[in-house]
Amino acid sequence: MSTLDPARLRAVYEALAVCYDTRHWWPAETPFEVMIGAILTQNTAWSNVERALANLRARIELTAESILALDPSQLAELISPAGYFNLKACRLIDFCQFYRESGGWAALSALPTEVLRQQLLSVKGIGPETADDMLLYAFERPVFVIDAYTRRILARLGLGRGNEPYETLRLACESILGPDVGLYQEYHALLVEHAKQVCRARPRCRGCALNKLCAMPGAVST
DNA sequence: TACCAGGAGAAAA
């Protein structure tokens, strides 16, 4: 059972929206590049992912065929700034094989959202968060992304326990906010930006965009 | 030097 309060969930968005500029938050030239970035950014700061993407762009055109044409060790070397390079090289290859065998962008983007989500999740190395990043930012489907920042901030505000199953939290947020791709993209970006810029340095959110919400009943003041 | 970052999968308990 979710403890999400609809009014407070919307208030969080409104409070953050006036504080951060998240335009071009997921910078990419193509949807495929978004998907590659989603894999590379697993447990990795975006600044390091940018270096890896720059290395790839300097060497090849960012397509599934070009990545599959690379030698795995060569691919690992190019993406090394993003960390876990051997692991992520395998994941990129697995994903590119899936992408090509599924018929590429045209075929995948024609699938219903839930079917597409299950297909993405069937690829080794793509978990719920990575799949939902792809669905929201590449395929522009109304899927709310739950990441560690989202859990942390919502739990701190008393909008959850912080340990709910991924699907429980995602469906609860989607139910409250309604299917709105633009809102989901913006909300996720705002939560990440807020967590990066304020909450990490100030665990109690004092003086931050969510100051008033942190003081409301149910919020965690640790 | 230690910790964290836009996770996921496998192994162990």
Place this chain on the structure above:
DNA sequence: TTTTCTCATGGT
């Protein structure tokens, strides 16, 4: 079913 471990570089 839940928890722990592994993968690894770069910034603070």
